[in-house]
Amino acid sequence: MKDMKTIMRVLAAVLLSGVFMTANAEYELDCSASLTANAGSGDFAPTYMSSNVHGVLTQPYSTLLRASISREMDYDKRFSYGFGADVIGGYASKTDYLQYNGGDASWHAHSEGPAPIWLQQLYAELKYRGVYLTLGMKEWGSVLLNNSLSSGDLTFSGNSRPIPEARIGFFDFEDIPFTNGWVQIRGALSYGINMDDEWLENHYNYKSSFITTDSWYNYKYVHFRTNPDKPFSFLVGMQAACQFGGTYKEYDNGNLVNTVDGKLKVKDFLYALIPMQQGGSSYYEGNHVGSWDVMGRYRLKDGKEIKAYYQSLWEDGSGIGKMNGFDGLYGLEFKNNKDWIVDGVVLEYIDFTNQSGPLHWAPGDFDDGYLIPTPATGADDYYNNYFYNGYTRYGMSIGTPFVKSVIYNTDGYMRIIDNRIRGFHLGVSGHPFDGFSYRLLASYRKSWGSSMVPSIEKAHTTSMLVEGVYDFKAIPGLRVKGQFAFDSGDLYGNNIGALLSVSYSGLLKM
Numbered sequence: 001m002k003d004m005k006t007i008m009r010v011l012a013a014v015l016l017s018g019v020f021m022t023a024n025a026e027y028e029l030d031c032s033a034s035l036t037a038n039a040g041s042g043d044f045a046p047t048y049m050s051s052n053v054h055g056v057l058t059q060p061y062s063t064l065l066r067a068s069i070s071r072e073m074d075y076d077k078r079f080s081y082g083f084g085a086d087v088i089g090g091y092a093s094k095t096d097y098l099q100y101n102g103g104d105a106s107w108h109a110h111s112e113g114p115a116p117i118w119l120q121q122l123y124a125e126l127k128y129r130g131v132y133l134t135l136g137m138k139e140w141g142s143v144l145l146n147n148s149l150s151s152g153d154l155t156f157s158g159n160s161r162p163i164p165e166a167r168i169g170f171f172d173f174e175d176i177p178f179t180n181g182w183v184q185i186r187g188a189l190s191y192g193i194n195m196d197d198e199w200l201e202n203h204y205n206y207k208s209s210f211i212t213t214d215s216w217y218n219y220k221y222v223h224f225r226t227n228p229d230k231p232f233s234f235l236v237g238m239q240a241a242c243q244f245g246g247t248y249k250e251y252d253n254g255n256l257v258n259t260v261d262g263k264l265k266v267k268d269f270l271y272a273l274i275p276m277q278q279g280g281s282s283y284y285e286g287n288h289v290g291s292w293d294v295m296g297r298y299r300l301k302d303g304k305e306i307k308a309y310y311q312s313l314w315e316d317g318s319g320i321g322k323m324n325g326f327d328g329l330y331g332l333e334f335k336n337n338k339d340w341i342v343d344g345v346v347l348e349y350i351d352f353t354n355q356s357g358p359l360h361w362a363p364g365d366f367d368d369g370y371l372i373p374t375p376a377t378g379a380d381d382y383y384n385n386y387f388y389n390g391y392t393r394y395g396m397s398i399g400t401p402f403v404k405s406v407i408y409n410t411d412g413y414m415r416i417i418d419n420r421i422r423g424f425h426l427g428v429s430g431h432p433f434d435g436f437s438y439r440l441l442a443s444y445r446k447s448w449g450s451s452m453v454p455s456i457e458k459a460h461t462t463s464m465l466v467e468g469v470y471d472f473k474a475i476p477g478l479r480v481k482g483q484f485a486f487d488s489g490d491l492y493g494n495n496i497g498a499l500l501s502v503s504y505s506g507l508l509k510m
Contacts, residue, residue: 030070032505037063038483040497043095044408046485048441048465049497051401052152054139055161055394056120058407059113060497062092066120069508073127075171083124084138089117098411100207102254112202121162132171137162143186143221143239144293144309146333148439149346149427152400154291154313154329155239156219159405160396163217165192173225187222187237191269196394203395205412207254212388212414215246216264218272218286223293231299240290241398242272243388260387287385289315289399292322303337313399315380318356324380325354329400339431346427350402353422355380355451379451382419390416402445404491418447418459418491439467447491461489477506 038045040060050058057064070084094113100106123136139162142153152159169188176183197213204211223237245268250258270276271285295309312328314320319327329350336343357378383391383399391398395407397416402425404418423445431437442464449455465485472478483499 027071027510029508029510030072030505031068031508032503033065033067034501034503035063035065036499036501038497038499040485040495042487042493042495042497043410044492044495046465046487046495046497047401047461047463047492048443049483049485049499050396052141052147052150052157052159054120054158055396056088057499058396059092059095060495062090062114064088064090064092068121073125073132073171075127077127078129080127081125082127084121086119086121086139087117088120091116096410097203097205099205100254100412106254107207110202127171130170130172130174132169134165134167137164138167140167143188143223144235144295144311145331146344146346146427149333149344149429149441150331151329151348151350151402151425151427151443152397153239154311154400155221155241155289156398157400159401160393160398161196163192163393164195165190165217165219167192167219173223173228176224182227184225184228185222186225187220189220189273190218191272192217192219194393199394200389200414203407203412204414206251207412208251209413209415210248210250210258210387212246212248212262214262215388216244216268216272218242218244218269220273221293228297233297235293235295235297237293238290239293240288241391242275242286242288243385243391244268244272244286246388248387284316287388287391289313289383289391290320291328292320305333305335305337307331307333307335309333313352313382315355315382315384316377318377319380323377324356327352327354339437341432342428342430344427344429346425348425349423350400350425350445351422352382352403353420353448355382355420358451358454381450381452383416384419384450384452389414392416402443404447408492417450417453418455419450420448420454421445435471435473437469437471439465439469441465445491459489459491461487461491463487463492475504477504479503479505 042060045057045060066088068086071082073080073082092114094111096109097112098107098109101108121137121139123134123138125132125134141147141158145153147158167188167190170186173184173186175181176185193216200211200213219241221239223235225235226233245264246262248260249256275284275288292312295307297305297307299305309331310328329348331348334345359378390406392406395405397403397405403416406414406416423443425443428440444462446458446460448458465483467483469481481501485497487495
């Protein structure tokens, strides 16, 4: 952690240097500030109010002040640089979580919630030609889906707080040589550290199961696309992520029974990038999760676009080999070429009920002498792993928020318990009149628990969000946003909430 603190200090120095450089060159800075208040019932904010907003809002009551300053890179220049700092602070209600301390009063409840102030973003970045390098915490969204209307990308959705990382990649699609512009490529590679140990330790129950701290994170993707200037274009590729490193502590009936200190080695970074078996074992280093991505887009003569896409989630080799049946995200998107009453529609179907079958048997994991030599690869248990906590940061899913995140486990269990789900999602946006826009999100989903621990009875929920935004013409940059959202059912409980936000953004010339 000391090394990470040093890195953050260096980043802060880079940002300050960038500000002085900007001042001397009389460049412009993007500045913004907002005040957001929400109130509602239940232990948490309604799911759509907290989904895909980078982990900013989770509690049923909060009043948050946010301020940021940034400089965007100039993508038209061969060389450019950028930086940003973003701070959030204020009041947020707390939620009771259970912890085990032994003795007569074995279980006790304690209240947990967001810190009074936290650093949401702090980054510096460089660009040369079509390649960029970003260091620090920066909010990223899905590289494939509509971040405003979709239920969320299966591998990396922008649902959790940004991860401190080093990321390098193409900022846009680049022509592949000798294809005459018919095939393009885009991709990225990043390494980071989660730095959410305090959150994990404060929310874990210390009764049973395990907790893993100090874990690292690797993310990469590569997409190939045909010529986008043609009416029809096609995209195919893969995203992959890995949790690796870390210290594992296992508890049984409140007693620490096993500790594995995952001392990080240089080879671990290679194994996170390219999965490899260790020392003849059938186990692979780290928790690997990702998706196959496919999208077709057709542009009408008047400029409107229709997209059809599919993401196939995988947790291990069986999922990569598409042994998980019909599982995945299926979507259709309509995009208008101008502001209208309806200028965007997304309809999605999500199914995670196969998971390569309910059984997993790997004879190589056990001593010789077993009578069943044939392996049965199944029970993928999406977003979970035998060594790592659920695929989350600060309790919020890094993948799709359509799966119930760890933050909702008020019993202090650090794994995802409802990943065997099926449901529909609808997103609609529009601009009925000048200055005003709206967004509608709605879904229905059912859960059968997980593939490893199925629930006795299925749980369900219906969720909805209605949002209206008004931009003032008389004061450019001033915006007012209102939201109303609810959950109804036994998966998240019955939650109702409303939100009001006032923000201002503009350019500051130094």
